[in-house]
Amino acid sequence: MLWWASGGIDLVYPLAAAGGALVWGACVGGWPMRAAGIAAAIAMAVVASAAFDVPEEVNPDAVAPTKDEAWVRYREAESGNWSSDAPGATLAYASSYGGPSSAIVTDAGGVVLVRQTLDSPSADNADRFACWMIADPNPGVVEPERGSNTLTAADCSDACAVDEDGAHRLDGLGYSRREGLGYVIVTSGEADRVVSDDDGTAAPPVATRAGTADDVAAVVEGLRPINDAELRRLFEDSWALSEEGG
Numbered sequence: 044m045l046w047w048a049s050g051g052i053d054l055v056y057p058l059a060a061a062g063g064a065l066v067w068g069a070c071v072g073g074w075p076m077r078a079a080g081i082a083a084a085i086a087m088a089v090v091a092s093a094a095f096d097v098p099e100e101v102n103p104d105a106v107a108p109t110k111d112e113a114w115v116r117y118r119e120a121e122s123g124n125w126s127s128d129a130p131g132a133t134l135a136y137a138s139s140y141g142g143p144s145s146a147i148v149t150d151a152g153g154v155v156l157v158r159q160t161l162d163s164p165s166a167d168n169a170d171r172f173a174c175w176m177i178a179d180p181n182p183g184v185v186e187p188e189r190g191s192n193t194l195t196a197a198d199c200s201d202a203c204a205v206d207e208d209g210a211h212r213l214d215g216l217g218y219s220r221r222e223g224l225g226y227v228i229v230t231s232g233e234a235d236r237v238v239s240d241d242d243g244t245a246a247p248p249v250a251t252r253a254g255t256a257d258d259v260a261a262v263v264e265g266l267r268p269i270n271d272a273e274l275r276r277l278f279e280d281s282w283a284l285s286e287e288g289g
Contacts, residue, residue, distance in 0.1 A: 110282060117278045118271070125157045125227060126273055128265035129258075133249065134273045135237045145269070146237050152251035153258035156232035157266070160225035173210035174203035176228045177217030215256025218263050229263050231255070 108116065124137040124145045131150025138144050143159040164172035203212050209219040209226055217230040231254035254262075 113282065114275075114278055117281070118274055121274055121277070122269065123159070124269040125159065126267060126269045127155075127157070127262040128267055129261035130265075132262065132265065134269065134277070135250065137269060137273070137277055146232060147262050148237060148250045149254065149258045149261060151255075151258065152234075152249055153254035154232040154234050154237055154250050154252070155229060155254040155258050155262040156236065157227065157229050157262065159222060159227050161223070163224035170205070173205060173219045173226060176219045176226055177203065177210065177212050177230055216254070216259055218259065220263070220266070227266065229259055229266065231259055 121137055121139050123139055124143045126132075126134045126137075126145065127147050129147070129149060133148045134145060135148050135154075136146040142161060143157075145157045147155045147157060149155065160176065202214070203210055203217075209221050211218045217228070219226040219228045233253050234250045237250040
């Protein structure tokens, strides 16, 4: 077998030069030279066609996965999300893009958001980090990205209190709980954070309002990792939509 680099181009030129000399001999030399030249011409044609007919490589990422392959990828990507055993609650959404994030709708129609920070707070903001993460939508507590390094947990004390598990908002609309190096953050969410599967413009009937303090507390009480049944349901919904759009 003849090997060549970069699609065969690098070795074509010396082969062409040597073969060309023999082909020229086929025109001006004696019969032995002519026979060698004719054979060289045929060989050059074969080599050139092989060298320039390099099969196009298929990018495996560009090939649509089968449903089973897509399920395996989905399960692996989204298994770090959170759900809740709060009575009557439904996991409506889950995504690991930018970190685990999910939306839970309670039996009363309230929306509660759960997200997780995977990194440990730095030494200079450890005492206020837990409160920062549940600040929104409370304007009385500085949000993490706008925080001043001079603030301490005491500066947030009118809206947030640090406890043994992390921190909680005094109005009951947010909790941060230690998990690994970071925190799991549970907060009230607006109903429009859970969109319908048809045109993405309206909340499903079950999501009727922002979560109340009771909704948030119930989700925190039943907080647990997402399970396979929930993952499969969300995947099947997503797969059905992709087939409709495809």
